[in-house]
Amino acid sequence: MKLYVPFLQFAGQMVAPFSVTKRSSGACVVCGATHAPCGVRASIWRNTGYTLAQQLQRPSIRRVFNRITGSVFVGFGAVLLRGRA
Numbered sequence: 001m002k003l004y005v006p007f008l009q010f011a012g013q014m015v016a017p018f019s020v021t022k023r024s025s026g027a028c029v030v031c032g033a034t035h036a037p038c039g040v041r042a043s044i045w046r047n048t049g050y051t052l053a054q055q056l057q058r059p060s061i062r063r064v065f066n067r068i069t070g071s072v073f074v075g076f077g078a079v080l081l082r083g084r085a
Contacts, residue, residue: 055061 056065
């Protein structure tokens with residue numbers, strides 16, 4: 001349903017009120033055809049993101065990320081201490 005919201009927002013700018021011509025109908029079709037792949041791309045990102053999130057919840061992966069994050073914070077602290085001296 002979210003796919004149609006931007007299309008409907010801009011449709012009024014492309015089609016004059018109470019006029020149906022081939023040109024205005026074509027503009028609506030082009031606008032709709034432009035937004036359709038965006039919705040497909042968003043659903044692909046959602047599915048792959050969910051799968052990736054499940055993989056990142058594994059304990060070994062979380063341990064690695066915790067060590068990386070800790071190292072970054074220790075590095076920031078060292079830079080701050082060096083700047084004060």
